[in-house]
Amino acid sequence: MTDAAPDSVVPDPAVPETLAPSPGSAPPIAVPALEIRGLRKAFGAKVAVDGLDLTVPTGSFYGLVGPNGAGKTTTLSMATGLLRPDAGTIHILGTDVWRDTVKAKSLVGVLSDGIALFDRLTGEQLITYHGLLHGMDRETVAQRTGELLDLLDLRSAGGTLVVDYSAGMTKKIALGAALVHAPRLLVLDEPFESVDPVSAANIRDLLAGYVHGGGTVIVSSHSMDLVQRMCDHVAIIGSGRQLAAGTTDEVRAGSTLEDRFVELVGGRHHSEGPSWLRTS
């Protein structure tokens, strides 16, 4: 997908107009949705992110992949103002995340395991609460909350406490809370984990419509197949550094994304496991 000016894009019917990112304050096309330079974070002696550079074009559906412990969650937490970096710069649509954190947070919707949900609220109350936190008026919040509960197949569970939700339902309501203020950038850490196939397909449609409407999505996932099908750009990171980045076709270079990932990251054992695990 090429950079797209939000106000030149035909609205996608999959996304209600009220949830499309607002075109009013659109920055110039050349401004990336997310620009990371020299990002670094260590936890004691463990360097989780090691001088990472990443540019996410506005209007892209961007996949972030890497092995366990590669630094994806740490990177996304720093990029969304949740975790302070040791070094480096992060800009969301031109706004320096760590100099103007309030403005940066208004531009972004985040789904992350690292964010505690107010799970003693019902699903409906939770989305409403997030909308009001973003300064939206009650009428708009109520309208969007209803639309989101429908889109996420949670209408009948809207009155249930989030603490009583299944893992997949919790993921979906957190996505609703991330979307309610119609952010310009959506950052989703493993959004499809625990989500059933029908809901996952509905969420994919919702996200594709959001991108068509001028939004940018960054999604971290361990499903190479999903990322290859869904994302127009991808970055592979390993040991806190960028190993490859570009359009999905550029990165996979004629092979599958999974093969390219294994080639770049390494670590295949080609072993059938210990003999004591074999029963015959």
Ligand SMILES: Nc1ncnc2c1ncn2[C@@H]1O[C@H](COP(=O)(O)OP(=O)(O)OP(=O)(O)O)[C@@H](O)[C@H]1O
């Ligand atoms: N709060 C923390 N304290 C100490 N070490 C941490 C902390 N958070 C992350 N790490 C370490 O930093 C490294 C990167 O972790 P991170 O969660 O960012 O990886 P990831 O790519 O998201 O992994 P996964 O795919 O398994 O979710 C790991 O070695 C992890 O153990």
